[in-house]
Amino acid sequence: MHVGFVGTGNMGLPMALNVLKAGHRLSVYDRRPEATVELERLGAARAADLPSLAREVRVTLLSLPDDRTVEAVLFGDAPGTGLVAGAREGDVVFDLSTVGPGTTRRLAERATTHGVRLIDAPVSGSVSGARAATLAIMVGASEDVAKPYEPVLRAMGASVFYLGHLGRGNTLKLLNNLVALTNQAVLCEAMALADRLDVPREVVGQVLSKSSGGSFILERKLAALYAHDYSPGSSWTSHSRTCAGPRAGRGGGARLTLARQACGLYDEASAGGFGKLDSSGLLAMLESPRD
Secondary structure, three states: OEEEEEOOOOOHHHHHHHHHHOOOEEEEEOOOHHHHHHHHHOOOEEOOOHHHHHHHOOEEEEOOOOHHHHHHHHHOOOOOOOHHHHOOOOOEEEEOOOOOHHHHHHHHHHHHOOOOEEEEOOEEOHHHHHHHOOEEEEEOOOHHHHHHHHHHHHHHEEEEEEOOOOOHHHHHHHHHHHHHHHHHHHHHHHHHHHHHOOOOHHHHHHHHHOOOOOOHHHHHHHHHHHOOOOOOOOOHHHHHHHHHHHHHOOOOOOOOHHHHHHHHHHHHHHHHHHOOOOHHHHHHHHOOOOO
């Protein structure tokens, strides 16, 4: 299958590499030419611009940082510069980015006027999962609609969920992030407490990983926490988006007590200058000396 890929950053590059390794023909675009060099070396073709990319393929994958960027890529900052300008009737775009469900529905309706079908398909599993092709992919469409593209999705992820409704992929991704970020917040608090009690982080990790405190977050973040390495891995912007509902008290009537507390910690860390770190960089704030 000839696949287009837009956005080859921390997550996008390993996903695109896995699509290429699975034997698919790949055309790529990133506003930074250096971001596609490795893919080009392995056989991908770099498109001159977004409309040119769309003219070459029938299915395109997006891996972008936020709602605004997704909209700009699809429709352009000026007439004729977006992906849809080069698309044909029946083309499909899978948006692997994490955006608001409302944004997905609004952009999908606008794309329909160009004959393009936009499907939300956010991924979870961090950069390590992107490299290993073990991501979970949450598809906001029925299986019969998205099934023809499953070989491409399976090249990137070990688990593909067909959720039936446009926007439901991003709804599930936000729910997942809410649980993961809350889990990570309490893990960071526990590690900061262990530091103060003179318990080595390695000992905490060994015990928790074999006990009821174990989790996916613990497994993926331990090595970095041991090394005090909080270099960026996942976007702080996505954490802010995840926290938007709890922060504003929106929960459809559901109680979000713990989620609001966790989001408050991330807000405090961002305000304190830690927002450019990985989300585990919350521990950098908690371990900092206080007056």
